[in-house]
Amino acid sequence: MTRQQAVQRVLLAAAAALLLIWTVFPFVWIILTSLKNPGDIISVPPKFMFTPTFDNYAALVLGEQRGQYASSRPDFPLFFLNSLIISIGAVLLSMIAGVPAAYALARFRFPLKEGLAFLFMGFRFVPFLAFVIPLYLLYQKVGLYNTHLGLILAYQLITLPFTVWMLRSFFLEIPQEVQEAATIDGCSWLGVLTRVILPLSLPGIAVTVILGFMFCWNAFNYPLMLAGRQTFPVTVGAIQFISYEQILWGQMAAATIVAALPQLALSLMVQKYIVRGLTMGAVR
Missing domain, CATH: 4.10.280 (MYOD Basic-Helix-Loop-Helix Domain, subunit B)
Structure with missing residues (x-):
């Protein structure tokens, strides 16, 4: 050397x-x-x-805190439960809607297919203020404000475009000959999707679900505007430790650590799928 x-x-x-x-x-x-x-x-x-x-x-x-600093505290367990309900529900809904959409954009031929695919991705580029104000007014009228369902639907603006684009890229990596062989054996497009495409795309599906869950778990702007104290997730719930009397730095830091644990545990559990999913198609 x-x-x-x-x-x-x-x-x-x-x-x-x-x-x-x-x-x-x-x-x-x-x-x-x-x-x-x-x-x-x-x-x-x-x-x-x-x-x-x-x-x-x-x-x-x-x-409440022990000792001389005892006082009332925000209901963090409720915030944590809200995050679980909203994030899991949003990812589940985006997968139900995104898998058929991604498969259609990857395998079917129809007019303006590429334009439609770019339109899905375009929702990720639009500032959230362009959506949150109309959503706030709409939710107030139809009763979705401060509800889990309302946040799950709003989070589709975060997860659905990402899900469609990620799964579309993974589906395109599967050779066309595999689909044609399944079609010759008598499978419909739904059979090809459920019996062939999805099993071969498990690493890609895993990384899409995990990243989508993280995007939902870390979302701040939409719940800040569309949720109330009964449906606050951990991201908004953590700032409830700031009051006009004092800032509870210790509780806020502890809430941050606890809120990070589900993402960390999920990532470690499916680490091999994340690596395979992110490198899927990199080497032919």
Whole structure:
């Protein structure tokens, strides 16, 4: 190894270490904040050595904090349950509607097919304000404001275009000959889809479901405008720890950590499918 190569490796390692610190440090700081008591959180300079406490996590479940800082708290378990209901419902609805749409755009021939496909993707480019104000007025009239169903339908603006485009690309990677062989054996288009295309596209479906779930779980703008206290998800529920009296940094940090756990657990459980799905079709 030459001196120049050694210097390049050292610089590359240093750059990678700096990038890792830049990426991981905010998450580490949130974890540390969630384990501090109020006095340690606001200390100047910041404390890196302190006696950890789980009172902030207990406050999320019990609805109140222990000791001298006891007071009422937002109903975080309800917010967490709302996020589960809304995110799972939105992803399930987008898959039910998106799978046939993606298959049609991938395999069928009809006029303006490419234009229709781009129209689906175009919904991802439009600012949310273009949708949220009409939705707010409509939901107030039809009774969908502050309901799980209303948020599930609104989230289709996030998940459905993404689902259609992702699955369309995965379906296109399956050789046409496979579909033709199934058709010769007597399968209808629905049989080809359910018996051939979907099983072969499981990695792509898995990564689409996971990413769609994450988009829904992390959504903030739509629930902020279209939900009430009974249907707030965790993203909006976390800011309920900010009041005119005080900012409960410890509880907010603990809520952030707890809210990140489902996404982390889901990603680890299906990690191999994510890798296969994201690289599907990269090498022929």
